Amino acid sequence: MNTYPNVSQTKELIKQLVSIPSPSGNTFKVIQFVENYLQDLNVETHRNRKGGLIATLPGVNNDEHRMLTAHVDTLGAMVKEIKSNGRLRLDLIGGFRYNSIEGEYCEIQTSGGNIFTGTILMHQTSVHVYKDAGDAKRNQQNMEVRIDAKVENAEDIRNLGIEVGDFVSFDPRVQMTDNGFIKSRHLDDKASVGILLQLIKRIKEENITLPHTTHFLISxxxxxxxxxxxxxxxxxxxxxxxxxxxxxxxxxxxxxTVSICVKDASGPYHYALRTHLVNIAESNDIGYKLDIYPYYGSDASAAIRAGHDIIHGLVGPGIDSSHAFERTHETSLIHTENLLYHYLQSKILSY
Structure with missing residues (x-):
């Protein structure tokens, strides 16, 4: 396997990314962070109307392009209801379960830009008061946010400027262990964003001219x-x-290792592109696994559904406990980056 030159930098970049709150619908700050990073590398960027960022590296062939995408939006929540007991009811953003956020610290961002901290708890948390503390369902009805402010009723909350529709983000609790593990919420998909940013930096530093004009969509x-x-x-x-x-x-x-997806809930990914990625991995001593994700969809499958006439694929680092208490290892980052590094320097196949 080729030496990965920036694994410590990639890990630090991932730490910075996961520490920027960015639930879907409120991603301005993290997009600004990525935009500044790329502009410092003198990479051409522009934003789409949805607020995503597109970076472009020119290539020898400007008639046949590639596009790679990774997303900075994360799971999160919105204030659904301001409760009479001085707590907040949530409505979830993204596909996850309430039990995965029980006991989690959070931030509430008001429309005025103020930040309040809190904790997501069961209403029936105290075992000294509630007989059903362990058995009650973890759902929207029973879970609430305890705000770190002196509030006793709905009026007190509104006086802070908190209102229905305010975004709630979860504490990532990011940790890097001495033996190479990265533990954090939102490694889906900020680990991949960090890899793409470091990949672009590597291409620029090594003065590599890509065979095809390549776009990077940070969705x-x-x-x-x-x-x-x-x-x-x-x-x-x-x-x-x-x-x-x-x-x-x-x-x-x-x-x-790097995971190469062959099929998810949207159906099979393009067989020839998958085979091309496997051949690149085997030719460059890159550890990989082929896999099927039964309850999963990607930006590539979204593009296919939108009607684009493209060859689509999906790869990425392996993440344990997805949409909950996520973890990966730096070797997965290494293999993923190296696969993409060699892939971008290969020519588009004749399909």
Whole structure:
């Protein structure tokens, strides 16, 4: 396997990314962070009307383009109701379960730009008061946000400027272990965004001219299903989503290799592109696993549904406990980046 030159930098970049709150619908700050990073590299960028960011590296062939995408939007919530007991009821953003956020610290961002901290709890949390503390359902009715402010009723909350529709983000609790693990919420998909940013930096530093003009879409609505279904140039032939590989019973994906998806809930990914990626991995001593994700969709599948005539694929680092307490290992970042590094320097196949 080729030496990965910036793994410590990539990990630090991922730490910075996951620490910027960005639930779907409120991604301005993280898009600004990515835009500033790319502009410092003198990379051409522009924003689409949805608020996503597109970076372009010119290539020798400007008639057949590639596009890679990763998303900075994350799971989160909105204030659904201001309760009479001085707490907040939530409405979830993205596909996850209430039990995965029980006990989590959070931030509430008001429309006026103020930030309040809080904790997401069961209403029936105290075992000294509630007999059903362990058995009550973890759902919208029973879970609430305890705000770190002196509030006793709905009027007190509104006096803080908190209102229905305010965004709620979850504390990422990011940790880097000495033996290479990265633990954090929102590695889906900020680990992949960090990889793409470091990949672009590597290409620029090594003065590599790509064989094809290549676009990088940093999308901001993937968790709600449509982040990457637009702004695809007519010249785009290959469209590769870089997103997490899902782990669990019956899965091949692990935390130490790059996952190459062959099928998800949207159906099979393009066979010839998948074969091309496997050949690149095997030719360059890159650890990979082929896998099927049964309850999964990507920006690449969203683009296919939108009617784009493209060759689509999906790869990414393996992530344990997706949409909950996520973890990966730096070796998965290494293999994913190296696969993309060699892929971008290959020529588009004749399909």
């Amino acid at each position: 901001n609505n993937e968790e709600i299903g449509y982040g990457g279904n637009s702004n695809i140039t007519p010249q785009t032939v290959e469209y590769l989503a870089v997103d997490m590989g899902a782990m669990g019973d019956g899965q091949s994906t692990d935390e130490y």
